[in-house]
Amino acid sequence: MPIAFEKVSHVYSTGTPYEFKALDGVDLAFTEGRMTAVIGRTGSGKSTLVQHLNALLLPSEGTVRVLDREITAGSTPKGLKKLRGDVGLIFQFPEYQLFEETVLKDVSFGPKNFGASEEDARKRAKQALRLCGLEEQYDERSPLELSGGQKRRAAIAGVLAMDPKVLVLDEPTAGLDPRGTEEMMKLFRTLNKKNNKTIIIVTHDMEQVFQYCDEVVVMADGKVAAHMSTDEFFADSSVCRGLGILPPAIIRTCDALREAGFDIPKEIRTSAALAKCVAQQVRRHG
Amino acid sequence: MGSFVLGKYIALDSPVHRLDPRAKIVAMLAMLIAIFIPAGWYGYAVLFAAVAGVILLSKLSFTFIWKSMKPMLFMMVFLFIMNCFVIRTGEVLVTVGKISIYSGAVMQTLYIIVRLLLMIMITTCLTATTKPLDMTLGIEDLLKPASRIGVPGHEIAMLISIALRFIPDLIEETTRIMKAQESRGVDMKEGKFSEKISAILSLIVPLFVSAFQRADDLANAMEARGYAPGEKRTRYKVLKMRVWDWLTVIGANALLAGTIVIARFL
Structure with missing residues (x-):
């Protein structure tokens, strides 16, 4: 089932002096079952793009197809609830959505909205909380008592508990510490691989794109500037640099070594492999 | 929510924008009082002319003024319907079934609507031409005399x-x-x-x-x-009353005096 944009434009504040075209004729199809990164500068239309995926924003022009829904500009779609259950959207700094008295109640809020029974919702909430690394002891605490990182986990669990088919994340790791970031990214990768969820993630962090994602969509001025597999994207630094993006540290290091006369094969992706390759060559010439 | 224009500041360069906020606030108060003086249609005609003059001077478009009145339309309709039921003075104009609409009701409603319109126009003239920060500076200065009796x-x-x-x-x-x-x-x-x-x-x-x-x-x-x-503070922006500011205050008060005269003698 498709997750696709056809000639989609989105204009904010139409007919006022503040009119702004955030998306401009976007043609794009996300691949199902893969983890796709959406990158681009601030104001390039990333957030606007992903908010079309669960119809929080409706296109000003063009058509958005998500799973079995088709949303065309000019129509006023009804009953978007099912779509919102199928496409879980996690905003930047999602901790501001917490409002219930206890963490468990808050996380079961989503499933209950989509018609799950009290008992079922609790069960799913508990599963989601454990998945996000929040132990049982936090279930009955007030969300406001948690630390920043724990709040983030609880908020993400609140969307995972809905068990969506597609998970859309808008900078989910902004403001987390390096360890928390790594755990979160690993969790999303597991959800993608094991639970077969399509994941679309907006990020500024090239290391995350490089390490965890299958495909990259580059946005610039409301248009899709590039859409390719991560392997192609990082094959050498020319693609990144052509788009004005600083490649990940490992790619930059490989580049610098090549320039210094080393023969570094393209498959090298980790610092350990790179070290081994360099050591061999040094020894050979030694 | 973006289309809500009531109370929004509109950055333009006009004589009204350049006026001292204190002068504008005092002038607005004088004109608001003038609205509530029962000076009949002559009085309102004078006030309308004055407000229209200010709007022209301020370079605000009349569509903007119209937009800021829109939220009040509902209230005006509501007032009209209420008055039609309650007020039973003057002659009967129309009778629909058991309900008759009296001329007194229509006149009374028209008065209220005209007053509301004038109020919105005047306050819009103030809020649209004065930056919120200037406005608070003005309010602070105007409240200064009251600080002696403990008003902070x-x-x-x-x-x-x-x-x-x-x-x-x-x-x-x-x-x-x-x-x-x-x-x-x-x-x-x-x-x-x-x-x-x-x-x-x-x-x-x-x-x-x-x-x-x-x-x-x-x-x-x-x-x-x-x-x-409560500490003494200096200010980056020091307000200064100029000739035009004084003239504005005097003009608005003259208008107020004028409506009183019309109410008493015409």
Whole structure:
């Protein structure tokens, strides 16, 4: 089932002096079952793009197809609830959505909205909380008592508990510490691989794109500037640099070594492999 | 919410924009009082002419003034219907079934509507041509004499300017939270009554939490910069009354006096 944009434009504040075209004729199809990164500068239309995926924003022009829904500009779609259950959207700094008295109640809020029974919702909430690394002891605490990182986990669990088919994340790791970031990214990768969820993630962090994602969509001025597999994207630094993006540290290091006369094969992706390759060559010439 | 223009500042360069905020506030008060003096249609004609003159001078478009009145249209219709039932003076104009509409009702409603229109036009002239910060400076200065009897003029002005400053932020925050909760299956538009209650709760609680958080952050930031209420402070912007400012105050008061004269003698 498709997750696709056809000639989609989105204009904010139409007919006022503040009119702004955030998306401009976007043609794009996300691949199902893969983890796709959406990158681009601030104001390039990333957030606007992903908010079309669960119809929080409706296109000003063009058509958005998500799973079995088709949303065309000019129509006023009804009953978007099912779509919102199928496409879980996690905003930047999602901790501001917490409002219930206890963490468990808050996380079961989503499933209950989509018609799950009290008992079922609790069960799913508990599963989601454990998945996000929040132990049982936090279930009955007030969300406001948690630390920043724990709040983030609880908020993400609140969307995972809905068990969506597609998970859309808008900078989910902004403001987390390096360890928390790594755990979160690993969790999303597991959800993608094991639970077969399509994941679309907006990020500024090239290391995350490089390490965890299958495909990259580059946005610039409301248009899709590039859409390719991560392997192609990082094959050498020319693609990144052509788009004005600083490649990940490992790619930059490989580049610098090549320039210094080393023969570094393209498959090298980790610092350990790179070290081994360099050591061999040094020894050979030694 | 973006189309809501009542009370919005419009950055233009006009003689009205350049006036001292204190002069504008005093002039507005004088004109508001003038509206409530029963000077009959002649008085309102004079006031309308004066306000129209100010709008022309301020370079505000009449469509903008019209837009700022829109939210009040509903109230005007409501007032008219209420008055039609309640007031039974003058002659009967129309009879629909058991209900008759009296000329007194129509006149009374027209009076109220004209007053409302004038009030909106005058206050819009003030808010659209005065930056919120200038406005609070003006209010602070005007409240200065009252500080002798214990009215905290500076604190009131600071309160108002902070409140104004955070309106756009809170609107943005509300949209953000609404979107997040809608993504969790909250239906803000459709749904049963009980569902709507929980929808509102899921919006209000986070909004309060973040508003308190913001207030706390702001208080800390202000303290860190040495702000202490009640202390003597110097100002970056010093207000100065010029010839035109005095003329505005005098003109508005003359208008007020004029309406009183019309009310008494015409």
